[in-house]
Amino acid sequence: MKMARAMLLIITVLAVSSELGSCKGVQFIFGDSLSDVGNNIYLSKSLAQANLPWYGIDFGSGMPNGRFCNGRTVSDIIGDKMGLPRPPAFLDPSLTEDVILENGVNYASGGGGILNETGGLFVQKFSLYKQIELFQGTRELIEKKIGVNASEKFFSEAHYTVALGSNDFINNYLLPIYGDLWKYSDSSFIDYLTETLEHQLKILHTLGARQLMVFGLGPMGCIPLQRVLSSSGDCQDRTNKLALGFNKVGNKIVNDLSSNLKNVSFRFGDAYDVVEDVINNPNKYGFSNSHDPCCSFGRIRPALTCNPASTLCKDRSKYVFWDEYHPTDRANEMIANEIIRKLGFLNGNQTISRPAAAPADAPSPAYAENGAKSMMDCLPLTRGLEVITIILTAADVMA
Ligand SMILES: *[C@@H]1O[C@H](CO)[C@@H](O)[C@H](O)[C@H]1NC(C)=O
Ligand SMILES: *[C@@H]1O[C@H](CO)[C@@H](O)[C@H](O)[C@H]1NC(C)=O
Ligand SMILES: *[C@@H]1O[C@H](CO)[C@@H](O)[C@H](O)[C@H]1NC(C)=O
Ligand SMILES: *[C@@H]1O[C@H](CO)[C@@H](O)[C@H](O)[C@H]1NC(C)=O
Secondary structure, eight states: OOOOOOOOOOOOOOOOOOOOSOOSSOEEEEESTTTOSSGGGGOTTOSOOOOSTTTTTTSTTSSOOSOSSSSOOHHHHHHHHTTOOOOOBTTOTTOOHHHHHHHEEEOOOTTOOSSTTTTGGGSSOOOHHHHHHHHHHHHHHHHHHHOHHHHHHHHHHSEEEEEOOHHHIIIIITSOOSGGGGGOOHHHHHHHHHHHHHHHHHHHHHTTOOEEEEEOOOOGGGSHHHHTTSTTOOOOHHHHHHHHHHHHHHHHHHHHHHHHSTTOEEEEEOOHHHHHHHHHOGGGGTOSEEEEESEEOTTOOSSOOOSTTSEEOSOGGGEEESSSSOBOHHHHHHHHHHHHHHHTOSOTTOOTTSOOOOOSSOOOHHHHHHHHGGGOOOSSOOOOOOOOOOOOOOOOOOO
């Protein structure tokens, strides 16, 4: 008997061009531990590394990934909502020109500050000047790959985020182990810091940045590590005032740059007020604890005390703080939503910063990836989406 063979091939090619509110382009992120997605893991001498459980427990496989959080960073969440790919860490060994052209780069480094001398106690980290220097190297690499004109276009269409400053206070000014910092008062230090930041933003502009967000500071006097400085366990009022002062001057500097530089949109956003309200009224927002770290090493409280021997809180979505310094995934989501609202990215009515019931489980990245895109009325750049579906069916028919 002969075997008759039939092959059935169905190929459907569907090309849809539509505007789904996803942004064109990629992101370049400059920051500290609040935005680090793994650079410090590759800095072998760094004392600020999120490379042990329980960091990353609510992200992907649940293994540590370099983020100083149980889940997503604020930049992760904002980028997701803008429909932008998550840029890999600069030191990620898989980073190539093609990866950069698709995804951008994240230069953020735990312990880093606006000032070079900030975070010296962590031994190895990228300060903002260093991160900008690395970005300059990235630019040269891309220029070689795609040519000057295409490279200029690529970098002018990219989105830039700059989010540093808390280490300049917590791990520098307020720990005056560097002699020359004694000469500053609170307000002259804020001026020094914001003038330095202004200079850095101008360099980024020279290097092609046109759409740039600067994140302000939260009430950093209320992080668990600051609360333990007083016997009452209250927030450190002076530290909070420094954050407010930085936000006020930073906001003005960024807005002035935005109006004085040609063809740019530089914007400043902070979530100070909302986080302060969350800390004072956690129940209103579905949190049960806004004082203690969820991942805690009891009474031994230097900086990074979340490790496999630490105790975890029962419900990570009910804690504002993940460790001594850093907010939880859920708190980061509130911060991201508030920054988006302040920057006016969402069309008016979607005030997503209002109190919401806590999810039953700690939010997972997958949940974020699905929920986000359609909410975002991003910057006016949209790109056509091409969907190509190919179905191949091969059938052997016996006769
Ligand atoms: C800061 O560090 C960079 C190198 O990362 C260096 O080029 C620059 O001169 C330094 N600036 C100051 C003010 O020390
Ligand atoms: C690059 O752009 C300039 C000015 O827009 C143009 O004169 C030049 O021909 C372009 N170069 C290439 C290689 O396309
Ligand atoms: C401003 O941006 C637009 C669009 O990217 C560009 O066509 C134009 O040349 C830019 N103008 C200046 C002065 O850079
Ligand atoms: C936003 O709210 C205003 C009034 O609060 C309403 O008139 C408008 O239709 C709303 N827009 C959308 C897109 O829901």
